[in-house]
Amino acid sequence: MSLSILKSIYNILFLTLLPFIGMSQIADTVRIKPDWNPSRLHVGIEGSRLIGTAIKGYKRSLGGMVDLDFHRFLLAFEGGAEEINRLKTYEYTNQGTFFKWGLDYNLIPHNKYRNMVSLGLRYAKSRFSDQLTFAEENPWFGTQTLQFSNKDVSAHWTEILLRLNVHVWKNVLLGAVLRIELMKNVSAPDQFIPFDIPGWGRNWKSGTDDKTANMGFSYYLIYNFSFRKKEIPLKKIK
Template identity: 30%
Template structure:
């Protein structure tokens, strides 16, 4: 009986060696022709209006298969006052980079995406001091940077969900890193437009967007590829 069991087991091993069943993912036909444009406005920056500051930020992106090419533009006009000083800065920034959509099969065209972006800011700042010297005379000092520039990289993760019709809403989490600042002199800049605290080399950021989708053509929702079984015959 043991010999029969060994023969049966050996026969099964040989059979598996001769032919195997593999699971493969069906190939999906890719569509690189653009079909939609998203235009977005950030609402987080509007909260700074309560302090008298201005910070506007906008985004546009276009699709290529399951990818997007995104571009941001923004401007800021910030000020801060305290006892004996008055600080102000103004400038603009842009970002550009690719995104990949992890949910291309969503019937509402909502998306969860990851992106990498290059960013650049051009700005100026100034600080005015008012005080008295040792002889109790009024003194006024002023320092400024007229041509500040900053570059950095961003890794982003975002969600864009359909609300009604072509209207979407969503948020973006940003990790800003590898900052390079040039043009600063005696005055150390306090904040970089689009980046944040100038004293830090890496920071986190957050945007909440209201988005309008413009359809360029009627692109069908892609069908999710199925896992199929394929028999692979071993070469003799």
């Protein structure tokens, strides 16, 4: 990965976290005993995928997430399914599923509304099949209709996340996630390089080579299932 991409990633993370750096300028702290027992389960549906399905005629997708808290950490799982049908001068179809799991670290555990800003890491895996059909105009052989397909292609990659959850009403939260997707690896496809990868996005950058890094943004509508009372850690004393 080039230095400029790393610089961009650093700048985005720095600028987004800037407000919280100011919050942490506090003189003294109270040491509290960590509570590692889970206290609640978040179950969410990815709103951005539902909106995308409604407004983008070529794409149907569904995604969701579950996370469980352990002290300041969250064990998180995400998954979804995607179906793409791009109808241009060619027809490209892609159907598949994706699954992501990893850990989040809550940066503001003492927030009295249990809002959350967290940094996370995910391992992601996708499995899909795709097909490309197009007419090739050739001055020697005439117009030929060509069809190529890949079956059971798998891809995996790593994601760095900045996540924000805000309580909006009773047990309902809104979540937003900024993702930086890296280290993509696609298993050898049968006939052609896939144009899309479910869960990752566009695999092929226009006119050049495949995308080695990607950036994504997701919105979630989350329900909080609380199964035991957990004390909010005391805020640091000034």
